[in-house]
Amino acid sequence: MSDSVKLMDVSIWRGDATGGAYEHFEVPAQESQTILDVVSWVQQNQDTNLSYRYACRVGMCGSCAMMVNGTPRWTCRTHVKKVLDGNKLTVAPLRNLPVIKDLATDMDPFFDKWVEAEGVHHPSKTRDGAIELIDPENSARVEANTGIECINCSICYAACDTVAGNTDYLGPAALQRAWTLYNDTRDDDKQVILDAVSGKGGCHNCHSQGSCSVHCPNDLNPMKAIAGLKRATAMSFLKRGN
Amino acid sequence: MKRTHRGHPLWFAYALHRASGLGLAIFLPFHFYILSTALTKPERLDYFLHFAENPLVKVAEFGLVFGLAVHMFGGLRLLAMEWLPWSDNQKTLAAAALAVSFFISGTFFLQAI
Amino acid sequence: MLDIRLYMLQRLSALFMGPFVLVHLGVMIYAIQGGLSTAEILGRTQGSVYWFLFYATFVIAVSVHSAIGLRVIVHELLGLKGFALSTLTWSICVILLFMGGRAVTAVTML
Numbered sequence: 281m282s283d284s285v286k287l288m289d290v291s292i293w294r295g296d297a298t299g300g301a302y303e304h305f306e307v308p309a310q311e312s313q314t315i316l317d318v319v320s321w322v323q324q325n326q327d328t329n330l331s332y333r334y335a336c337r338v339g340m341c342g343s344c345a346m347m348v349n350g351t352p353r354w355t356c357r358t359h360v361k362k363v364l365d366g367n368k369l370t371v372a373p374l375r376n377l378p379v380i381k382d383l384a385t386d387m388d389p390f391f392d393k394w395v396e397a398e399g400v401h402h403p404s405k406t407r408d409g410a411i412e413l414i415d416p417e418n419s420a421r422v423e424a425n426t427g428i429e430c431i432n433c434s435i436c437y438a439a440c441d442t443v444a445g446n447t448d449y450l451g452p453a454a455l456q457r458a459w460t461l462y463n464d465t466r467d468d469d470k471q472v473i474l475d476a477v478s479g480k481g482g483c484h485n486c487h488s489q490g491s492c493s494v495h496c497p498n499d500l501n502p503m504k505a506i507a508g509l510k511r512a513t514a515m516s517f518l519k520r521g522n
Numbered sequence: 523m524k525r526t527h528r529g530h531p532l533w534f535a536y537a538l539h540r541a542s543g544l545g546l547a548i549f550l551p552f553h554f555y556i557l558s559t560a561l562t563k564p565e566r567l568d569y570f571l572h573f574a575e576n577p578l579v580k581v582a583e584f585g586l587v588f589g590l591a592v593h594m595f596g597g598l599r600l601l602a603m604e605w606l607p608w609s610d611n612q613k614t615l616a617a618a619a620l621a622v623s624f625f626i627s628g629t630f631f632l633q634a635i
Numbered sequence: 636m637l638d639i640r641l642y643m644l645q646r647l648s649a650l651f652m653g654p655f656v657l658v659h660l661g662v663m664i665y666a667i668q669g670g671l672s673t674a675e676i677l678g679r680t681q682g683s684v685y686w687f688l689f690y691a692t693f694v695i696a697v698s699v700h701s702a703i704g705l706r707v708i709v710h711e712l713l714g715l716k717g718f719a720l721s722t723l724t725w726s727i728c729v730i731l732l733f734m735g736g737r738a739v740t741a742v743t744m745l
Binding site for chain 1: 526527528530532533536539540600603604605608612
């Protein structure tokens with residue numbers, strides 16, 4: 281048994297929608313340890329009342345996203361050694377979302393905006409028609425493919441200062457999804473997508489800060505998608521007046 | 523230094539664009555007022571221009587010219603990103619906008635002193 | 636707080652102002668040489684229809700552009716919205732138009 285286990289000073293935000301504060305825990309450092317391991321250790325050994333979310337713990341579901349030392353990250357894929365500041369760590373719930381309790385946020389606003397951005401399929405055919413062939417090299421398909429790996433983890437939403445300042449703003453993930461449908465050649469109502477992203481919470485509020493693309497754990501580029509939406513809506517406006 | 527979600531080049535470009543825009547918007551009413559004194563109080567304008575010989579004023583003018591240049595060139599970068607086909611070199615373009623702005627305002631400053 | 640109409644107005648006024656800003660920067664670099672004086676400025680601009688048109692158009696574009704830009708900042712940083720936000724936006728535009736118009740007149744009228 282080692283007699284000098286290194287202890288980390290971990291500050292975890294505790295509270296709910298009415299408010300809260302950081303609570304300090306001393307957590308033993310391990311050789312291979314993720315932030316999710318740290319949070320789980322605290323809940324199992326120090327305070328069973330700590331609330332947090334995770335599911336797959338292997339970086340494919342996005343449930344474990346939290347603010348780690350001020351940056352939104354997947355905690356299951358964040359090695360402690362990569363972010364440890366001296367021997368300190370700070371873990372907080374995702375920014376820009378209402379807190380339910382401790383590290384668990386209410387994802388409803390994120391998903392409501394996902395729906396509001398009209399990133400849904402608008403069909404033109406029935407099941408009785410021939411299967412439409414999609415060329416994977418087609419430039420629109422290539423463009424759509426760059427955005428379809430989004431797993432709705434909300435990290436881009438948490439990283440965005442425009443989301444923080446503008447409660448109507450649909451956010452990077454929702455807009456990127458709309459862009460992937462806009463580029464889907466099978467979609468039959470592109471105008472309805474453009475209209476959905478042209479309101480007072482639409483793509484035109486994006487300031488191209490790029491925090492979304494910098495922090496996306498899947499290396500997606502919502503800033504590029506939103507620029508595409510601006511291009512499409514601007515062209516539509518100049519041609520048709522709306 | 524604690525890294526937050528803000529410490530990256532394109533975020534600084536956004537912050538500079540916002541700060542320069544705000545600065546210019548605050549400056550404009552003063553600029554318009556001073557110029558309009560040419561109509562009613564030309565000697566007041568001359569007095570102000572004489573005061574503007576002060577080196578500190580020259581530095582402030584450099585800041586104004588830099589602000590105008592960087593706001594415009596940064597804005598042109600945004601217009602290109604939004605309306606021209608996408609290009610992946612946004613950080614390079616942002617740096618170029620900053621460099622050109624510095625060159626222009628530096629030229630002004632050297633002429634002014 | 637921008638919908639597509641305000642966005643287009645903002646972007647188009649920006650695009651339109653590009654050449655104006657470049658000329659203005661050039662004029663400033665030229666004019667600042669050897670110091671400024673009222674007589675020197677007015678000697679160039681007074682009575683000139685071209686300078687009047689140039690700066691009058693510039694003032695209109697910048698009033699629109701600034702008002703919309705400040706609208707966004709005030710909404711995102713101070714949370715103002717709805718009728719109050721629109722009133723502020725229009726007020727800024729009108730004030731800049733008026734003050735700018737006076738400045739253009741002062742400098743180009745005989």
